[in-house]
Amino acid sequence: MFRILRYPIIISLISSGYFLFISEYFKLLDNNVLKREIVNKEIIEDKKEIILDKQEKITSSNIKKSIDKIQYDQKNIEILQGDTFVSILENLNFKQKKIYEIVSKIEDSFDLKKIKTGEIISVFENNFGEIKKIEFFKDPETIISINLDQEIDLNIRELTKESFVESKEYTILESLFSDGIKNDVSPDILVKIIGLFSFDLDFQRDIRVNTLVSISYEFDEIIETGKLVYNDIKYASIIIDGKQLEYFKFITDDGYVDYFNREGKNVKKSILKTPLDGAKISSSFGMRKHPISGFNKMHKGVDFAAPTGTPIYAGGNGIIEYVGRNGGYGKYIRIRHNNGYKTAYAHLSNYKKGISKGVRVNQGEVIGYVGSTGNSTGPHLHYEIIYQNKHINPLKLKLPSGKILEGEELEKFKEEYKIIYADHLSMLYE
Secondary structure, eight states: OHHHHHHHHHHHHHHHHHHHHHHHHHHHHHHHHHHHHHHHHHHHHHHHHHHHHHHHHHHHHHHHHHHHTOOOEEEEEEOOTTOOHHHHHHHTTOOHHHHHHHHHHHHTTOOGGGOOTTOEEEEEEOTTSOEEEEEEEEETTEEEEEEOSSSOEEEEEEOOEEEEEEEEEEEESSOHHHHHHHTTOOHHHHHHHHHHHTTTOOTTTTOOTTEEEEEEEEEEEETTTOOEEEEEEEEEEEEETTEEEEEEEEEOTTSOEEEEOTTSBBSSBSSOSOOSSSOEEEEOSEEEEOTTTOSEEEEOSEEEEOOTTOEEEOSSSEEEEEEEEOGGGOEEEEEEOGGGEEEEEEEEEEEOTTOOTTOEEOTTOEEEEEBOOSSOSSSEEEEEEEETTEEEOGGGOOOOBOOBOOHHHHHHHHHHHHHHHHHHHHHHHO
């Protein structure tokens, strides 16, 4: 009996075990799938958070960048005849108090009267039309920037420049100036050549066809603007009918930039008879009836009639001995030169910036501007030459020779001029 039931019981047990195994296996499988789904869901949620977080950071970064790099609209205003810096600010609808604050800030570093007709003032506006910055050139190498965002902040920025030396040589067929222009020589350099040789040459009578001009000069290129600024002549030569006049730049031991021939003799005479261009004599040296007082009085100088603002040049190398108002002379400058000479300049409208007592000036350097200050009936320069405290007629002055180099200074000059001449030839024929 037992043997008969044994086989069905074994089969039943095996079937039950198999059924339990299969059911438990599928339960376990379902749990793993569920866990995987949960994990995947968590990963997806985490990714979403990461993505959202990144997007938020990127958006914040972009906002910050847009704040840091505010874009301004630039407008350029050309200064026309009759314009002033103040009138331009008024036309831009600045209030008087703001104008006063801006002008006061600038005047601490720059005389706004020096801004000339034709120059450009740049204004920068934000998206709301508010002017946040004003810029203009102090000189070709310097920009003055006035930031108006919150407080008025003035910044003077020196532009980057690269220095060069260039040599040119050409033959005069018409005139030194016109033929120089045809040979790509800057007008600034040509004016300096004429000034340099004006002590020895009459350019109306002495210059002939086939006169040879050879020059070497320094200039700077302003990197940001591409503008060229011409500086000193290093070497200049003019050959007329086989006779040569040549001069080399040299800084003397007393600090003056001057020009000498190969023997060390100065190109310049010590005192200029006429310290301004294109002027006419309106009153000579000597006794005259004074135009204001009506009395006969000694006129101790020469008057040159010229428009207000005409540049006045230093009559020679020297030291500013006096600058300021001087009674009936009005605005006045006196320069002390070597060998007991002095020159005086009266009735000026203004002084060149930087001119003050004790400042050293070079002959031909602008020191002030023609005006009509003091006892004056119209714009003119009253010019005096004083020798050992005695006034001399400038037009009859026998000009003494300029500086002659000697000793160690002469030897130093000879070494330098040989280098200048060698460099000049090298650039001409390289």
